[in-house]
Amino acid sequence: MSEQNEKSSSPVAGSGSPGEGFRVIGVPRRRVDGRAKVTGQTRFADDICLPRMAHCKLLRSPHPHARIRRMDVSRALAHPGVYLVLTGKDLPVQYGILPVSQDEQALCLDHVRHVGDPVAAVVAREELTAFEALDLIDVDYEILPTICDPEEALATPEPRIHEYGEEGNIHKLVALEFGDVEQGFAEADEIFEDTFFYQGNTHLPIEQHASVAIKDPDGKLTIWSSTQTPHYLHRALAKVLAMPPAHIRVVATPNGGGFGGKSDPFHHEIVVAKAALLLDRPVKICLTREEVFYCHRGRHPVLMKFKTGVKKDGTITGLHLRTLIDGGAYGSYGVASTYYAGALQTTTYHIPRYRYEGCRTFTNKPPCGPKRGHGTPQPRFGQEVQLDKIAERLRIDPADLRLRIVETPNTVTANFLSLGTVNLGECIRRVVEASDWKTKFRKLPEGRGVGMACSAYLTGAGLPIYWNKMPHSGVQLKFDRGGGVSVFCGATEIGQGSDDVLAGIVAEVLGIDPFDVRLFTGDTDLGPVDLGSYSSRVTLMAGNAALQAAERGKALLAEAVALKFEVPKERLRFAGKRVFDSAAPDEGVSFAEAICLAEARFGTIGTVGSYTPPKSPALYKGGGVGPSPTYSYSAAVVEVEVNPLTGWVHVRKVWMAHDIGRALNPTLVRGQVEGSVYMGLGEALMEEQEFRRLPKRLSHALVHKFPSMLEYKSPTSLDMPEVLTELIEDPDPRGPFGAKEVGQGPLLPIMPAVANAVYDAVGVRIDEVPITPEKVMKALAEKRAGREPRFGPDHFPQVHWPEALRVPPPWEGGDGNAVNEVQREKPRAAKEKVLAP
C-alpha cells in the first residue's frame, strides 16, 4: 500500500499497555470483515430470504401537502396474491427519533406533508403483486397550499404543516448568548458581515434501505434492518406496536453505506414488523431508489448570517451567527440540528463572546436530518469563507491568521464545551508545508488557486437522545477454552469499521490476533446497548467499553497464570497468543491454556465493560448539544483550476491533516479521511437535493427535481483528485489508546477550502454551495461588469427571535447556567435535557 501518504504511527508505547510496543494498534492491516466484503458474503438486509416470505410495498403521496378525505383499499385487498393492506388506522401511535419531536406516523392517518409520505402498505406473495395493488388503492386527497422554503414558511403561518412547534410553521427557535457580543463588536477594529447559503444534499448510500421482519416461533418479533441505530429503532417499535421491548429483537445488518441516512426509525421498518406479526410469516421490504430520496433525512439547507468583530491582528472579539434552516416536513433530528448549527463555532478559534440565533421551519419537502457532520458543515462553510475574507482585508496570510487564533487544548469554550487535545495548529502547519502553500497562495497563474479551511468535530455526542444516566456503550466478552474471544456489543457496522475497532482493541489487550476475535454486533438481544453509529461515537465509546472488558478479562487470566508459575501477575505479558513471564519469556502458557487455568479457578470466564461520557459543564437549556469527550481537528488545502469560459471547477489536489489522537488501523483511518474528502467535494461542487414546482396547469405541486442517481450528481472515479493525508497522532487520554474520531471531521473543511481556492483562482466569491459552473459564470460576469464579484444570498429575512438565554462564559465567571433561564417544572426540565447526536 502507499504508505508514503501517511504519517502512520510506528508501534510505540502508549496509554493502552505502558511499556509495551503495540502489535495490532497502529499497524495497517486487513479489517476483520474484509474477506466477507470482497467475496459478496456480507449479508445485507435485502440478501435475507426466508421460507414463506411475503413482500411489502408502500403507497406514497403524490402531493406535497394534502388532507386525506377518504381511502378505499377494497380493490387492492381483492387483488390475487395480496395478503394484507395496512393504513394509518392500523398504526396510529406517533413516533420520532427525538422525544421532543414525536411527529411521525408509520402510515399517514389524515395529513400528508411531502411527496413520498407513505399512506398505505400492501403485503403480497410477490413483490410485483404488491406493486400492482398499490394502483388499486383509491385515495381522495384535499390539496393544501404548499410551503417550499423557510422564507415562505415564515410568511405563511397557515395552514400549519404540524400542530406543534413554536408557532405557525416555525419548528424551533434558539437564541443563546455567551457574553455581551455587542461589547465584543465595540472592541473590534473591523466588523465583517456576510451572508451564506448552503444547499441541502442527501446521503445517497448505494444500498437502498431494506428490512425483513418475522414473528418468532415463540410469538416474539425479530427484525433485520439496514439501520445505524438498532437501539433507537427498538424503542420506537416497542412504542408504536405497544409491545414489551423484551419481546422485540432488532438486528442491524451491516449497512451498505449510512452517512446518517439510516439513523431514524423508518416507516417501512414499523410496517413490516406489524405485518409479520399479523400474518405470522416473514415480510420483507426493499425501498426503490426513488423512495430513498423521499426518506432523505439529509443535509438541511441553511441560510446564514455571520457578523464577526476582529482586532487588526486577527483576534476575534465577538461572533453573532444567525441561521434559517429548512427542516422539511418532519422533526427528525431537527431540534438537535438547530442547536448543532450554532454549537461548534467556538471549538477551533478563540471566540470570547458569542451569540447564536437559529430558526428551523417546516416545509413540504422530505425531512432533513443528520448527514455526515450533522448541522455543522453549513456554519463551518460560512465561518471559514468569512475568515478568508477577513485575512485578505487585514492583509494577513489565511494560514497565519488561523495559527494566531487557534484554541488551546483542554479549554472550556464560551459555550461550555470541554475541549481535549487540540492539534489544529499542527494540522495547519502540516498542510501549509505539504502543499507548498507559501509559494502558491495568491501567486499561481490566473485560473489556478489554493484555498484553506479548518474544522473540528465531536468524538461522540456527550448526551444520549433520551435522557438517562446509563452507559452509552457496553461490551461483553466471552472467553473460549479454545483460545477464542467473542465480543458482544450493540455497535453497528456501517462500513466505517466498527467491528474492526472492537476486534483490534480486544486483540491488542489480550495479545491475540484480531482474527481470533468473533464479533456479535448490532443485535439488541445478543449484546449490551450501544447507542448507534452516529456522531462519530463508536471508536471512543464502544472502544473504551471493549478496552475495559478486555482489561478485566486479562486480569482474571493473569491471576490464574501467576499462581501457576508463582510469579507476580504484574510481570506477565500477553503477546503472540501467549501469556508469559516478561523476565523469563520461555516460562508461559498459550492464551488458550491461560483461559483454561482461569476457568478452572474462577468458573466460566466472561467480562463486561461500559462507557459513560464525562458530565458536561454546559448546564443551560440546549447545552446538551455540542458536548463530547473530545474533538478531532482537521485542516485542508485544496488546489483548483477554474475554466473562465465554462465556470468548471477542476480540483487538482487536496492536502488534509487530521488530528486523530491515534490511528487504531491506519488503513481504515485513511479510508475515512479520503471518503470524507470525496463526500465534501461532492457537496462543494455538485450535490444538491433540489425541488421544483410543477406548472400551474399541472397542480403547481412541489416535487423533487431528480430523485435518481443519474440526475443527482455525485463524484465518480473520474472526478476524484489525489489526496495527501497526514495524520497527527497525539494520543488523547479520553480515547481508547488515545484515539479520536475520523469519520466526519475531515469532510468539514473541504467545502470552504474549495470556495476559498476558487477565489484565489479567479477572484470571485461563491458564498453558496454547491459551487456550480453556472454560479461561477454569474460571478465572473459581475466581476467583468465592475460589480461585486460574488454569487450568494443578498439578505437574511426578519425573524422574531426570542430573548436570548444569557450564559456568561467561563472567563466572565459563568458556571454553565443561563442567568435568565426560567425555572421549569421538573418533568419538562427532564424532557428538555433530552438532546442529541
Add this chain to the structure above:
Amino acid sequence: MATLPLESQKTAQIRFTLNGEEVDVLFAPYKTLLEVLREDLLHTGTKHGCELGECGACAVLLDGKPVLSCLVLALECAGRRVLTIEGLSADGRLHPLQDAFADLGAAQCGYCTPGILVTAKALLDRNPHPDRDQIREALSGNLCRCTGYLQIFEAVEAAIVKTSEEEKETH
C-alpha cells in the same frame, strides 16, 4: 382456477453457465438477470442500488464483458457465460483483486464492491497492465460512496503487481 400472480408464473426456462457451472433455471419471463441471480438462484453476492442502470452495483460479466445485470433480461442469457462475485475466487483462494481490496481498505461498506471487483477483473482480462487513468475510466460507471475511490485504484494496482510477480514465478 384462480390466476397466479405474474411473478409466480415461472414460464421461462434457460440453461446458462454460471461461474463455470451449467445451471437450469425456471423464472417469470420479465425478470432481469439481476433478479434471477438474486431471487431464483439465491446468488445474493450481486447487489443493486437503483435497478435503473445508474450505479453499477449490479455489474456481472456476461461472456467476459461487464454488464449491468439490472438492464439485462435473463432470457437473453441462454447459453451464455455469467460470472458473478461468487465465481471470482477459485480453488478456495481469493482472486488477487479480492486479496488486495481486503488488505488495502478498498472495501468499506462492501456494497458496491462486488460490482467493482468484476468490472476490474474484466479490465485486467483485456488489459493486464492498465495505468491509473485507464483504471479510473473502467470504473467510472461504478459509484462508491465510502472510499473516495483512491484505495480502490491502489488495490487494483497492487493486484496487477502481485499477478505479474506470480506469473514470473511460474514461468
